[in-house]
Amino acid sequence: MRNSTAPKPPSFAALVQQFFTEHLVAQRAVSPRTVECYRDALMLFLDFAGRTLGKAPTALRLVDIQPDLILAFLDHLERERHNAVRSRNLRLTALRAFLKFAGRRDVASLHTEERALAVPMKRFERPRLGFLTREEMLAVLGQPGSSWTAQRDHLLLAMLYNTGARVSEIVGVRVVDVVLERAACVHLQGKGRKQRSVPLWRTTAQEIRAWLRVNPTLRGEATLLPNRDGRAMTRCNVTQRLALAVSHAAIHLPSLAKKRVSPHMLRHTTAMHLLQSGVRFNVIALWLGHESTNTTHRYVEADLAMKTKALARLQEPNTKLRRFRASDSLMRFLETL
Numbered sequence: 001m002r003n004s005t006a007p008k009p010p011s012f013a014a015l016v017q018q019f020f021t022e023h024l025v026a027q028r029a030v031s032p033r034t035v036e037c038y039r040d041a042l043m044l045f046l047d048f049a050g051r052t053l054g055k056a057p058t059a060l061r062l063v064d065i066q067p068d069l070i071l072a073f074l075d076h077l078e079r080e081r082h083n084a085v086r087s088r089n090l091r092l093t094a095l096r097a098f099l100k101f102a103g104r105r106d107v108a109s110l111h112t113e114e115r116a117l118a119v120p121m122k123r124f125e126r127p128r129l130g131f132l133t134r135e136e137m138l139a140v141l142g143q144p145g146s147s148w149t150a151q152r153d154h155l156l157l158a159m160l161y162n163t164g165a166r167v168s169e170i171v172g173v174r175v176v177d178v179v180l181e182r183a184a185c186v187h188l189q190g191k192g193r194k195q196r197s198v199p200l201w202r203t204t205a206q207e208i209r210a211w212l213r214v215n216p217t218l219r220g221e222a223t224l225l226p227n228r229d230g231r232a233m234t235r236c237n238v239t240q241r242l243a244l245a246v247s248h249a250a251i252h253l254p255s256l257a258k259k260r261v262s263p264h265m266l267r268h269t270t271a272m273h274l275l276q277s278g279v280r281f282n283v284i285a286l287w288l289g290h291e292s293t294n295t296t297h298r299y300v301e302a303d304l305a306m307k308t309k310a311l312a313r314l315q316e317p318n319t320k321l322r323r324f325r326a327s328d329s330l331m332r333f334l335e336t337l
Contacts, residue, residue, distance in 0.1 A: 009106040012060045016042065019101050031193055033168065041094035048073045062102055062109035070095065070119045089121045131269040136256055137161060139249040140242075144207070149228075151214065153241045155207050156225050156233075160263060163188065163198040164270030164288050167263045171233045173224045175212070180205050190289040198287060238263050 010018065024030050024038065046057040052072065053064060070092070077083040077091060096117055103113035132140065141161065144154035160170055169188045177187040184205035185197045200208070212218055223232045233241075242263055250256040259265075267288065274284050284290075 009108060011058075012062060013058045015062070015102045015105060016098070018105070019098050023101050037090065038094040038097065041091040042098060044077070044091065045073055045095055048076055062099075062106055063112050065099065065112070065116050067115055067119050070116055074119075074122075085122050092119065092121060129268050129272075130259065130265050131272040132256075132259070132261065132265065134273065136249075136253060136259075137266075137269055137273075139253045139256065140245050140261070142245065142249065148214075151211060152225055153245065155204075155211050156238065156241065157245060157266070158204050158207060159186070159225075160266045161270055162201055162204045164267045164274075165198070166190065166267060166289075167235050167238050169289075171223075171225065171235070171238065174220070175218050175222050175224050176220050178208055178224060180209060188289070194289060196286065196289050235263075242266075 020035065020039070024035055046060070049055070049060060049064065049069060050057050052069065053060070055064070074088050074092060077088050078085070083091075099113045099116055103110045103117075141157050142154065144151050156170065159165070159173075160167075163170070163186060165188050169190055172189060173186060178200075179185050179187075184200040184202070186200060187195060187197050189195050208224075211224075218224065218226070223230075225233055227233050227237060239262065242261065246256055246261045271284055271288055274287065275281075279287075
């Protein structure tokens with residue numbers, strides 16, 4: 001009778017490689033940005049675990065990943081790297097995904113991984129949504145200048161406001177993604193590779209046509225809004241160009257100097273202006289690429305003016321206030337002070 005032996009579980013290094021090459025890329029077909037996010041989280045954790053346990057990353061084992069180690073890593077992110085709670089939770093999400101994958105391939109360590117997966121996400125208060133008024137948005141947008149950079153920046157800001165797109169979606173727009181005939185629109189690729197089409201204002205479409213006439217080499221798969229080297233703009237690049245536009249606009253509109261304007265705030269601004277114009281929640285959710293209208297409802301919570309109008313429709317109670325008269329004992333108390 002032949003002796004059957006159980007297959008040897010893969011090494012920790014092999015599990016990490018299989019997680020990225022087989023699970024994320026081949027099986028789940030996640031976006032390159034998601035792969036980068038998970039990669040960064042694993043690199044940070046492996047570096048921390050190696051220093052804490054005194055082991056090289058290749059020498060680590062699944063049984064080494066205990067809840068205490070994960071909690072210490074998360075605390076390290078917040079205290080020493082000054083990560084926000086949201087970033088801390090994203091790192092934990094990536095680590096959980098890896099542990100779920102690894103636990104199914106190393107059954108002997110399954111109990112250890114189940115304990116590690118019990119580490120909870122940290123709750124946090126959502127910050128109030130910031131947005132610009134119509135006057136502030138138009139001041140930031142301004143008028144296109146004569147230089148190549150000024151024309152590109154104006155079109156960049158116009159498209160951000162027109163579409164309410166995320167920065168990653170706008171910098172990823174190719175010339176072929178823009179439709180300028182009849183019903184002008186732009187095709188955006190959002191989170192999870194979900195695609196949506198957003199209509200363009202007539203002025204935005206005209207500006208794109210003018211931009212393409214000035215740049216005849218931009219066609220087909222080329223990036224619509226490139227940097228000077230012809231490559232897609234980065235998130236940092238967009239943030240810098242927006243900051244420059246805000247600083248110029250703040251000279252004539254001082255209220256802008258008190259606001260921390262980010263590219264994502266322009267997305268909130270678009271949503272808020274759509275809401276204030278009477279556009280329904282489900283339409284705004286489709287416009288922004290929200291998976292749930294619950295996310296869109298946050299804009300109602302942020303708009304005090306809409307709440308004030310709603311309150312005005314409710315009849316106030318007929319309350320008659322009486323002037324407060326202190327009792328003798330209270331007056332004696334106050335006199336002794």
